[in-house]
Amino acid sequence: xxxxxxxxxxxxxxxxxxxxxxxxxxxxxxxxxxxxxxxxxxxxxxxxxxxxxxxxxxxxxxxxxxxxxxxxxxxxxxxxxxxxxxxxxxxxxxxxxxxxxxxxxxxxxxxxxxxxxxxxxxxxxxxxxxxxxxxxxxxxxxxxxxxxxxxxxxxxxxxxxxxxxxxxxxxxxxxxxxxxxxxxxxxxxxxxxxxxxxxxxxxxxxxxxxxxxxxxxxxxxxxxxxxxxxxxxxxxxxxxxxxxxxxxxxxxxxxxxxxxxxxxxxxxxxxxxxxxxxxxxxxxxxxxxxxxxxxxxxxxxxxxxxxxxxxxxxxxxxxxxxxxxxxxxxxxxxxxxxxxxxxxxxxxxxxxxxxxxxxxxxxxxxxxxxxxxxxxxxxxxxxxxxxxxxxxxxxxxxxxxxxxxxxxxxxxxxxxxxxxxxxxxxxxxxxxxxxxxxxxxxxxxxxxxxxxxxxxxxxxxxxxxxxxxxxxxxxxxxxxxxxxxxxxxxxxxxxxxxxxxxxxxxxxxxxxxxxxxxxxxxxxxxxxxxxxxxxxx
Numbered sequence: 396x397x398x399x400x401x402x403x404x405x406x407x408x409x410x411x412x413x414x415x416x417x418x419x420x421x422x423x424x425x426x427x428x429x430x431x432x433x434x435x436x437x438x439x440x441x442x443x444x445x446x447x448x449x450x451x452x453x454x455x456x457x458x459x460x461x462x463x464x465x466x467x468x469x470x471x472x473x474x475x476x477x478x479x480x481x482x483x484x485x486x487x488x489x490x491x492x493x494x495x496x497x498x499x500x501x502x503x504x505x506x507x508x509x510x511x512x513x514x515x516x517x518x519x520x521x522x523x524x525x526x527x528x529x530x531x532x533x534x535x536x537x538x539x540x541x542x543x544x545x546x547x548x549x550x551x552x553x554x555x556x557x558x559x560x561x562x563x564x565x566x567x568x569x570x571x572x573x574x575x576x577x578x579x580x581x582x583x584x585x586x587x588x589x590x591x592x593x594x595x596x597x598x599x600x601x602x603x604x605x606x607x608x609x610x611x612x613x614x615x616x617x618x619x620x621x622x623x624x625x626x627x628x629x630x631x632x633x634x635x636x637x638x639x640x641x642x643x644x645x646x647x648x649x650x651x652x653x654x655x656x657x658x659x660x661x662x663x664x665x666x667x668x669x670x671x672x673x674x675x676x677x678x679x680x681x682x683x684x685x686x687x688x689x690x691x692x693x694x695x696x697x698x699x700x701x702x703x704x705x706x707x708x709x710x711x712x713x714x715x716x717x718x719x720x721x722x723x724x725x726x727x728x729x730x731x732x733x734x735x736x737x738x739x740x741x742x743x744x745x746x747x748x749x750x751x752x753x754x755x756x757x758x759x760x761x762x763x764x765x766x767x768x769x770x771x772x773x774x775x776x777x778x779x780x781x782x783x784x785x786x787x788x789x790x791x792x793x794x795x796x797x798x799x800x801x802x803x804x805x806x807x808x809x810x811x812x813x814x815x816x817x818x819x820x821x822x823x824x825x826x827x828x829x830x831x832x833x834x835x836x837x838x839x840x841x842x843x844x845x846x847x848x849x850x851x852x853x854x855x856x857x858x859x860x861x862x863x864x865x866x867x868x869x870x871x872x873x874x875x876x877x878x879x880x881x882x883x884x885x886x887x888x889x890x891x892x893x894x895x896x897x898x899x900x901x902x903x904x905x906x907x908x909x910x911x912x913x914x915x916x917x918x919x920x921x922x923x924x925x926x927x928x929x930x931x932x
Contacts (some may be wrong), residue, residue, distance in 0.1 A: 415470070421589045423463040428470055429502070432538030436502035439534065442473025442527075445586040446494030446579065449551060453671045454558065454575060455567040457494060457582045459589075472497065475525035476552050477675045479683060487525055491555065491675050496548040496583055497526055499533035500594060501541050509597035511874040512587055514626070515547045516580055518607025518634070518841065521693040522553040535849035536867055543871045544596050548583035550576040550612075552693070554654060554682040555675070559647030559696035562667055573647045573696025577615055577622075584625035602628035602874040606844060608691065610634020610722075614802070615641065615695050615702060618709040623716045628877050630870065631722040632847070633840055636707035636805065637798035638755065638927055639690035643705075645931045647696045650685050657681040688929075689754045690732065690794060705928055707798075710805040717809040719877035721870070722802060723816030723900070727837030728795040729787030730779075737779040737834050741770050744782045748789070756930035764789060767920055779835035787835075795840075797918035801925065803893040803900075812877050813893040815900040817913055818843045823856050843903070858905050865907060 416429045416438050427440035444467075446457040476493040478484060501510070515531055517524035526547035533545025550556060559573020571578070584603065591598040603626045605613045610631035616622040617629055634640075655661050655670065658681050663669035670678065688694055697705055709715065735743055748761035768789050773781040799815060807813040821838050822828065829836050836842075845851045847870060849863040868887055869879040876882075879890050888907040891899045898915065902908045 417466065418469075418593055420593050421462075422460050424466045425469040426466050430534070432534045435538045435541045437534060437537045438500045438502060439498070440469040440500075441471055441497045442495050443469045443498065444473075444495050445548065446582050448492040449494060449555070449575070449579070450491035450675065453491070453555065454563050454667070455565070456569055456571070456575065456578050459582065459585070460494075472527040473549075475527050476549050477555055477679050478519075478523045478525075478552050479679060481523060484523060484525065484528075487527060493549050493551070494579060494582070495526070496546055496586070497533065498594065499537040499545045501537045501543070503541075503595070509591070509595055509600075510542060510544050511600035511871075512544045512546060512594075512596045512602065513870070513874045514583060514587060514601060514603050515545070516550065516603065516605035516609035516612050517547070518605065518609045519552070520691040521557055521576065521608045521611075521695075522691075524552065524608070525549060530844055530848065530850060532848060532850050535852075536871065539849065539864060539867050540871045543874055544594060546583070546587065548580065548586075550579035550583070552576060554678055554693070557693040557695060558651060558654065559642075559644060559698060560651035561644075561648070562651070564698075569700060571700040572698045573642075573644075574615075574698060574701040577612060577619070577695055577701060580612055580616065581619075581622050581625065584622065588625055599627055600875060601626045602630060604630035604632065604721075604870075605634060606632040606841060606847075607634050608694075611637075611640045611694070614706050614710075617715045617718070617720075617806075618706045619701050620716075621701070626716075626718065628719045628721075628874060629716075630720070630873065631799075631802070632843060633724050633728060633795060635722055635724070635795065635799040635802035636710045637794050637802075638705075638707070638929075639688060639694065639794060640706045641695040641697050641702055642688050643697050643929055643931065644699075646686075646688065646929060647698075650687060653685040654678075654682055657685065689751055705926065707802070707805075708926055708928075710802065711926070713805075713808055715806060715809055719810060719812035719814075719873065720803075720806045721814045721816075721873050721879060722799055723818065723903075724791070724795040724799045725818045725838045725840060725842055727787060727791060728840045729790030730834070730836050731840040732794065733783070733786040733790045735783060735786045737783050739780055739782040739786055741782055744770060744785055747786055751793075752927075754929055755927040757924065757927060760924060760927075767917075776835040778829055778833055783835065787837075792914060792917045793921055796914050797921040800898075800900075800913060800918045801922060804895050807893050807895065811892055811894075814873070814879055814890050815893045815913070816890075816903050817900055817910070818846075818903045820846075820859070820862060820904045823859060824854065846903075862903070862905055862907075866903065 473495040556576030660669035873879040
């Protein structure tokens, strides 16, 4: 649905002033441009290379970009990592040599204090997405706050970023497998630290954040000790610690073997060498349809190196980095995530539940869920049946909302600075979007992104623009202080810390409210069956 937003809407990024500027990094000098946004001067650098070409060879850990002489242009958006194209990515330029990032740096003519950094990882089920998408433009954030550096970084996707097998382990992967995309993200964090002085950044105030698979990636870094030195706050938008956050190695091995067969490399003397010699578009096309996880075909792999156990199991055991955490979900996540037709009936609903819970070795749970989420208690929508909404609600709670409450409880045992939200505002143009997609959407997965990034000036109404400013105030203040509450601001609702005892969260809507007991009646049900992980057949 975010694809539809991009197609229907054109973000207004107009600048009244533009001039070129240079920045000398640890690896060399780049040339960007300086623009004015909402009265703030911003130095903008796009398509900045932070890693070497990861296809030489393919399926190895990323390496920092080699130093260069002269000045490299960083004036335009760069390339995106290989992916099957859809509406949102059809205009992207694809290349395996894709480890590039964009940075927006407010110009501070008076203060010389280093600025906090917000480093963003995009969503897309670990198989789509790009830092070069207009959805993740950091100019509005930098312009509206005047005090935060915003960076969006590419990372490898699909079979290039998350193909896992013991046959891919080597010294050049750190003996890891299936987590090349996560290693790319960590390299971007390291790039921020290596260039902190040049950027005017405070390395002690680096917030990693993401949406969907990007948030799931953040959850992985929270339990990967090798990543801990490079960030000090984290935010997860619609991507809590959940069953879909990673896959076990036995699933990755099955996926690997299916891809080997699809590429006709099964009988090759060196299977990996055979696969490396095939062009990336063929590898990409051949990866379509190989067996994946229940919710996402591709995901990080529990390889006993980067991920020693499932991320949510590690978090439950208190093995997460004790950094401040901001996290939450949207009211109707399941409308886009439930893999059922809008015309679903009772039998479709039952088949969906059987599929999900057979996969985690608890087929009897489907019957209990049917009783908990009776189709008769849901209403038909113009674009969807009552059974469709029942499916959507199960996915919303099981994979997102209740997983978020559980995640908040895990992290609050590590640090008191945990902040939970639910986004409940239905976009003013939702009826147009529903009519265009012919599907019920509600407050759909990803619909908070235009508010976090304030990317659609010509789309959000006046009240929605104010809500977007509220998002940015909370997010940037959290990046700066580890607490989202702007100091000395009586016009902003105080966001309480999450504790299990009080069970408080923030409802982000046109009227922001503090809520208690978010979906407790549903979440208590799901907590009884934690962790629900795939079992090796």
